[in-house]
Amino acid sequence: MLPKTYLIYFSPTRTTRKIVEQVAAGLDSQSIEHHDLTRMEQEFTLRLDDGVAVIGVPVYAGRVPEIFLKRIEKLSGEGIPAVLIALYGNRAYEDALVELRDVIIAKGFNVVAAGAFIGEHSYSTDGRPIAANRPDTEDLKYAIVFGVAIANKLQGDCNLATLDIPGNIPYKERVPLGGICPETMPELCTLCKTCARICPAFIITVDQEVTTKAENCVMCCACVKFCPYHARVMRHPMVEARRDMLIKNCSERKEPSCFL
Numbered sequence: 001m002l003p004k005t006y007l008i009y010f011s012p013t014r015t016t017r018k019i020v021e022q023v024a025a026g027l028d029s030q031s032i033e034h035h036d037l038t039r040m041e042q043e044f045t046l047r048l049d050d051g052v053a054v055i056g057v058p059v060y061a062g063r064v065p066e067i068f069l070k071r072i073e074k075l076s077g078e079g080i081p082a083v084l085i086a087l088y089g090n091r092a093y094e095d096a097l098v099e100l101r102d103v104i105i106a107k108g109f110n111v112v113a114a115g116a117f118i119g120e121h122s123y124s125t126d127g128r129p130i131a132a133n134r135p136d137t138e139d140l141k142y143a144i145v146f147g148v149a150i151a152n153k154l155q156g157d158c159n160l161a162t163l164d165i166p167g168n169i170p171y172k173e174r175v176p177l178g179g180i181c182p183e184t185m186p187e188l189c190t191l192c193k194t195c196a197r198i199c200p201a202f203i204i205t206v207d208q209e210v211t212t213k214a215e216n217c218v219m220c221c222a223c224v225k226f227c228p229y230h231a232r233v234m235r236h237p238m239v240e241a242r243r244d245m246l247i248k249n250c251s252e253r254k255e256p257s258c259f260l
C-alpha cells in the first residue's frame with residue numbers, strides 16, 4: 001500500500017477536485033493530504049520527498065491556468081511520482097496536459113501517469129448546458145479504475161519522464177484573460193458575500209453593493225455557480241458567443257483519456 005497521497009489542485013467550480021479525489025481513492029494510500037490552491041490566503045510552499053502527488057488543473061484556452069502556475073512557484077517534488085489531471089469542458093484540452101507535464105517535471109517530480117477528464121463547462125448554465133453535471137458516475141468510476149492502474153504501476157519501475165501525451169510544443173499562444181467578468185443582478189442579490197468568499201482571484205468586494213474588479217477576473221464562474229440566489233450571471237457578449245460555439249460544436253459527449 002502507498003504511504004501517502006498529496007492532492008494538489010486549483011478547482012474553482014470543483015470538477016477538477018472531484019476527479020483528483022477519485023483517482024486518489026483508486027490509489028488507496030494510507031493517508032491523503034489536500035492542498036487546495038484555489039483560494040490561497042498565504043504563500044504556498046511545499047517540498048515533497050515521499051509519497052505520490054495527484055496534481056489537477058482545469059484547462060483554460062487549451063493551457064494550464066496562469067494563476068495555478070503562480071501558485072505552485074514554491075512546489076518541489078524531489079523525485080516523487082506525480083499523476084497529472086487536466087479537466088476540460090468537453091471542447092479540447094490541446095496543450096494543457098503537455099504543459100502541465102513539463103512544468104511538473106521541471107519541479108523535480110517523476111510524472112508517471114496523466115489523464116484528461118471532462119467537467120461541466122464554466123460557461124454552462126441551466127438553460128444553455130455544456131457538459132452539464134460532468135464528471136458523472138461513469139467519469140468517477142473511470143477515475144477510480146485509473147487510480148488502481150497507477151497503484152499497480154507504482155509497484156514496478158515507474159521512471160516515465162517521457163510519458164507520451166498529446167499536445168504541441170511550443171504550446172498554443174495564451175488567450176489573455178481580464179476585462180470580462182460576471183455581473184450581479186441587484187434585484188436577486190442579498191449581499192450575502194458568498195461570491196466574495198469563493199472568488200479565487202479575490203476581486204469581489206461586497207459593501208452596499210457588489211463590486212468586481214474585472215481586469216483580474218479569471219472567468220472561472222465560481223461566483224455564478226455557487227451564488228445561492230442565482231444573482232451572478234456571465235452574459236458578456238463574448239461569452240455568449242463562446243457559449244453558442246460550444247453548444248453548436250462541442251455538444252457530443254467526449255470520454256476521458258488516460259496515459260500511463
Ligand SMILES: Cc1cc2nc3c(=O)[nH]c(=O)nc-3n(C[C@H](O)[C@H](O)[C@H](O)COP(=O)(O)O)c2cc1C
Binds near residue numbers: 011061089219221
Ligand atoms: C477562461 C476559461 C477557458 C476555458 N477553456 C477551455 C478549453 O480550452 N477547452 C475546454 O474544453 N474547456 C475550457 N474551459 C472549461 C473548463 O476547463 C471546465 O469548465 C472545467 O471543468 C473547470 O474546472 P473546475 O470545475 O475545476 O473549476 C474553460 C473555462 C474557462 C473559465
